[in-house]
Amino acid sequence: MPEQPAALPTPAPTPDVLVVGAGPVGLALAVDLARRGVAVRVVDTLAAPTTESRAIVVHSRTLDHLQALGVLDAVLERAVVSRGMELYADGRRLAHVGFDGIDAVHPYSVSLLQTDTEAVLTARLAELGVHVERSTTLTALDARDDGVVATVTAPDGTGATIEAAFVVGTDGARSTVRHLLGLRLEGSFAGEDFLLGDVDGDHDYDPSCFHTFFSPGEATGLLFPLPGDRARVFAQLPPGVDPDRPVTVEWLQEALDERGVRLRVREAHWLTRLRLKHGQVPRYRVGRVFLAGDAAHIHSPAGGLGMNTGIHDAVNLGWKLALAVASGRTGALLDSYEAERHPVGADVIALSTRLTRLGTLRNPVAQRVRNLVLHLGLESTSLDERLAARVEQQRVRYAGSPVVAGHGRTVHPGDFLRLPRTQVADALARTPGHLAVVLPRGWPLHLAEGVTELVVTEEDEDALTEATGLTHGGIVVVRPDGYVGLVGDDPKTGVAQYLALLDG
Ligand SMILES: Cc1cc2nc3c(=O)[nH]c(=O)nc-3n(C[C@H](O)[C@H](O)[C@H](O)COP(=O)(O)OP(=O)(O)OC[C@H]3O[C@@H](n4cnc5c(N)ncnc54)[C@H](O)[C@@H]3O)c2cc1C
CATH class of the missing domain: 3.30.9.10 (D-Amino Acid Oxidase, subunit A, domain 2)
Incomplete structure (x- = not known):
């Protein structure tokens, strides 16, 4: 049965973001965008969700992200x-x-059927008012300077166009978006x-x-x-x-x-x-079109890394697209998606290839x-x-990323911030923008639009001071994806410098 009943509201004809493919990666991205208030549409060629359960392992870092997406409890119930x-x-x-x-905040993996992971994300997306448009196949893209016109086709051959500011291809290993961009998976094993x-x-x-x-x-x-x-x-x-x-x-x-x-x-x-x-595309971004998940990288299931890596792609891209939609920033901020995620994809391919070789010696x-x-x-x-x-x-970690700044002792810019554990995790789930921890703790400062100050406990303050080396005070800015954007010694100028990087 098609997933979308007739009574559902008609989707916006000109969404901010069109997500092509409602696998786990497209669904995670759509949830992240919708919870940040972005007008998003999701199309999928299948009339109903797949019954094939491919990925079963959800790793520790992915659990951090699923918590921020508001689905951790539902995942744990089924795992x-x-x-x-x-x-x-x-x-x-x-x-x-x-x-x-x-x-880690969650020092364990969980195992559940990919179909359950997708069902949980689909339910969360519906809660946010977005429904997957099924039996809808992307067939053409016309990328312009100010947006992208996508052509979608129904099973009876009738077509329609969707004009979006950005398009993300999360359409899996045989990605049409990748093909339309003239890119291919390059690999050998x-x-x-x-x-x-x-x-x-x-x-x-x-x-x-x-x-x-x-x-x-x-x-x-x-x-x-x-x-x-x-x-x-x-x-x-x-x-x-x-x-x-x-x-x-x-x-x-x-x-x-x-x-x-x-x-x-x-x-x-x-x-x-x-x-x-295995294989990986050389580019994750072409203008206003992006690739994520299996559309961008495929490899051996050894280590159970494919879906996990794709969800991390989604979470890296989600807040950046949301900020781009809200502010018009399309330069360094959006380029940083490829700069940060392409090396991770290459590393995952290397790891899963090594694990496969090790496990299959004859x-x-x-x-x-x-x-x-x-x-x-x-x-x-x-x-x-x-x-x-x-x-x-x-x-x-995203050390060396063009959009992180400063330096710390054991917590560095580009690291995933695990301190203060539960407080950051909870705050990331509630707050759409950046978080800032000012050291030493004091009265909350108004730092900048979209930056919410988090007042930590005394114990966490000590741990964070030790980890950053900011013994004379300073600031740690946590990006919306949980990674450290800035470790700096002056809260006001540090935040201004960091935000300028996103503007670049
Ligand atoms: C046997 C096996 C075991 C695995 N185990 C694990 C594991 O334990 N852990 C792990 O992390 N990973 C694992 N993986 C990998 C994991 O399944 C994939 O990485 C994951 O499904 C990728 O998700 P995705 O959303 O990128 O793509 P997909 O899940 O492939 O979803 C793509 C979606 O796009 C839709 N689509 C395609 N073309 C179009 C179009 N033109 N228009 C509209 N929609 C379109 C498709 O219908 C589909 O719904 C495993 C894979 C296999 C094969």
């Missing part, structure tokens, strides 16, 4: 919390990578072949961890517990398996058994075969060396904390 990864070799536990040690199943089954593994099985057998198996009796399982296939062989429960069960995954499949909800590849000697290194490295050094923080995307 299981994952506190670490267990690695096994030859039937024995090799190492544990715990997420508890990472310095095309390798391993996996069986994938979302199944109900019996196992006795810890439901609060992900599980990776390196051997026996010539390939790797993975198990991710999901809510209820459900689990996502992967089984790496050896080279040369007939590409047309139908995926059956029997084949999956046999593959799991061979890889030492002790799960008895009772019922399969989704079975498929997955061939890994040479028995290399496998033994890997197992030994992982056992010694992860059990007895801080490598597990670093790996956990990397996979949980808690190391994403």
